[in-house]
Amino acid sequence: MSRILSSLFQYAPKTLQQTCSSQAIPRRMVSSFDYLKRSKIPTYHFQKSLPRLPIPKLEDTCQRYLLSQKALLDETQYKSTEAAVKSFQEKEGPDLHDELVKQDKRNKHTSYISGIWFDMYLKDRRATVLNHNPFMTLVYDPRPEYNKQLLRTTNIIVSSLRLMKTLEEKVLEPDIFHLNPKKSDTETFRKIVRWLPEAVSWYGAYMFNAYPLDMSQYKSLFKSTRIPRPDKDELVSSPDSRHLLVMRNGHFYTFDVLNENGSIKPANEILAHLKYISEDSRPPAEYPVGALSTETRDTWANIRPHLLACGNEETLKMVDSAVFVISLESQSPPTTIEMIETFLHGDGANRWFDKSFNLIIPPDGRSSLNFEHSWGDGIAMLRYANEMIKDSKERPAIHPDTQASTSVDSSKCVQHLNFNLDSKMKEAIIKAQARFDEATKALDKDFLSYKRFNKSYVKGKKLSPDSVMQLVIQMAYYKITSGGRAATYESCSTAAFKHGRTETVRSCTWATRKACDTIFSSSASVEEMFATLQECSKVHSQLTKEAAMGQGFDRHLLALYKIAEQKSGKLPSLFADPHYKLINHIILSTSTLSSADYEFGGFAPVVPNGFGIGYVIEDDRLGYNITAYKDQQNCSDMIAALKESLNNIHDILEGKKPSEL
Structure with missing residues (x-):
């Protein structure tokens, strides 16, 4: 059908061929070209009945916190912290916990952490680039001839639009974790649960040992942006948008990728x-406006009104409302x-870091996603990338x-966005570029690809591959600090719950x-070393399971901290303890995503003396x-x-004492 439509358009009268934005194909003629596979189960079918993110018991949170x-x-430091936690449990903790439970009961449409999590990002006054925006590098197309820049970009755009339209029509397959795929990832399962009322649909899936995941983040995947505001930024969506934003050499271009009836061009x-x-x-833009999106949020919020006042309101609206942005390198x-x-950051000129995501495509066709983090997490971006x-x-x-x-005149269809810039705006851009250059030059980066053993090998030893990778990070830090330990963060999705984040x-x-x-003891036997690997795997797997079920301690304590902060200026003993600040000064910030379509990703450290470890x-x-800052x-x-x-680790798994200690 799509080829027939293309042929009809090719031989249409000249006047129709030159029309860029009004090619109105009747809705009944829109073919499957415009969509991914249509799901039998509506996209948001389970959303209403998803279980709510549980608030852990106060005593469980305190014990998990102490264990960490x-x-x-x-020993001396621990006793001090133990006393602070005991005082918290006996005094302020129960009242704060009760208040959190009451607030949660008044807001059954969401999770207790959702608003706090949005505020954490949107109120942060630091620049999003380096501080929040991560990147994900996608694998090459296995057919080399399909990796030419414009060819791959076109295919990526069309496939992205198909996903967007499938999502908007609510026929994108819901995210479901199938614990027993042979039982639940079947047509029988889909036929049954699709007819269940939304209010009980989750329970129907549960009977099949299938666990639907929260889909609320997907509504901000396309046509959305982050707008800088004083004190707290704003997330804005433009549901009627039909145009794409393309950046090249610091210049902005837009053109429609959807027809008036919503079909793909x-x-x-x-x-x-x-x-x-x-x-x-x-030539490359002398004053690239994109550099403003690299600024600290207060600086950007203060200068944006002046940019609008210079006569750029419609121009900026085109940038903010675009379906998404492509950065052609x-x-x-x-x-x-x-x-x-x-x-991760580029030169700062050819990005708009406020958009939900930037697709970055160099001439060799390798592509990457750099995404703004406030609206959503890696699980949503990975689903987008996979599809x-x-x-x-x-x-x-x-x-x-x-x-x-x-048959189209691109000079009339493509709009080059010209910004009116006065001396104040030009100076602001120059300052933004200088700050950005200083920040990015201070960032060190390195990469390791290792093939001596792999995930399957570790599983064959009955160990958790993730626990091994995390232990390796601890061992490496131990090596470079001569026995040091550091607060470590590994992100775990809580999408099993309504409006869960991480x-x-x-x-x-x-x-x-x-x-x-x-392992670093010369007297230990290889059997003793292997036993510690087994114990690490057991403990790590348990912590991961607890985190995924909303039974960690970080989000609960954060919520209690926010309530205490609102109630009075005096912090309870647990939060006033210097070791609470220490455990939240994340030296080792880590994250992983697993997919055959994902090559690797990364982000900057979250503290000046830390490491960002993807x-x-x-x-x-x-x-x-x-990644790390060079002076630290x-x-x-x-x-x-x-x-x-x-x-x-490999030596130990092979039954040998490590040769490099």
Whole structure:
């Protein structure tokens, strides 16, 4: 059907061919070209009946907190913290917990952490780039000829639009964790649960040992942006948007990718517009407005009204309301380190970091997602990436022999956005670039790809692969600090609950502490070393399970802290304890995502003297992507220690005492 429509358009009268934004195909003629596979179960079918994020018992939270502190503190420090926690449990804690429970009961439409989590991001006055925005690098198309920049960009755009339309029509398959796929990931399951009322649909899935996940974040995936405001930023959506934003050399271009009736524009027309943009001979923007989105939020919020007052209201509206943004790069990064730099922050000129996500595509076709974090988490971005990559591989909208459409005039369809800039705005852009350059030059990066063993090998030893990767991080830090330990954060999704976000797995544990002491002890036997690996796996798996079920301690304590802060200026004993600040000063910030479509990702440290550690666990490789600030930490030393630690683990798993200690 899509080819028939393309052919009809190709031979249409000249006047119709030159119309860019009013190609009105009747809705009944819109084909399956515009959609992914239509789900039998509506996208938000389970949303109403999802279980609510539980508030842990106060005594459980306190015990989990103390157990985590025990891994970090010496005996004297621990006794001090233990006393502070005991005082909290006996005095302020119960009242704060009761108040949280009351608030939660008054807000049954959401979770107790959702508002706090949005505020944490939107009230943060630091720049989003480096402080919040992560990146995810996507694998190449396995067919080399499909990786040419404009070809791959066109296919990515069309597949993204198909996903968007499938989502908007509420026929995108819901996120479901299938504990027993043979029983639940079936047509029978789908036929049964689709007819269940929304108020009980989750319980029906539960009977099949299937667990639907929260889908609320997906509503902000497309057509949304973050607007800088004084004190607290705002998330804004533009549901009627039909245009794409493309950035190249710091310039902004827009063109419609949807027709008036919502159908996707012909792919060869999109290709023609991208070709027109890529051949634009304008030199790089002298005053790239994109640099303003790299600023601290108060600075950006203060200067934005002046940018609007200069006559840029409609122009800025086009930027903010775009479906999403594509950043076409002029050069392909030749090394892994330069690739990390390109995808994590670039030069600051060719990005709009406020959009829900930037798709960054260099000439070699390798692509990456850099996303604004307040609206959603990695689980939503990974689903988007998986669906988009799968569709672009299986149903590419264009092929290597596809010619750009000659039936449209791209010079009339593509709008180059011109910003009116006075001396104040030019000075603001110059200052933004200078601050950005200083911040990014201070950031060190390094990368390790390791193939001596893999995920399957670790599973074969009956160990949790994630626990091994986390232990390796603890061992590496132990090496570079001569026996040191540090507060460690591993993100875990709580999407099993309505409006769940994340919980923290505190992966520096008494078990990893014992493992490091044992492995780096010359007197320990290999059997003793392996036993500590088993204990680490057991403890880590339990912590991960608890976190996924909303039974960590971090989010609960954060909520109690916020209530205490609102009630009075005096903090309870637990929060006034310096060791509470210490455990929340995250030296080792870690995160992982697993997918065949995901190559690696990363982010900057969350504290000045910390490490940002993105890692992958696959059947063909293990990998770490490390960032740190040069005046505080050394990425090369950390990478060397990680490699040595992986070798140590491999030796132990092979029944040998480590050769590199």
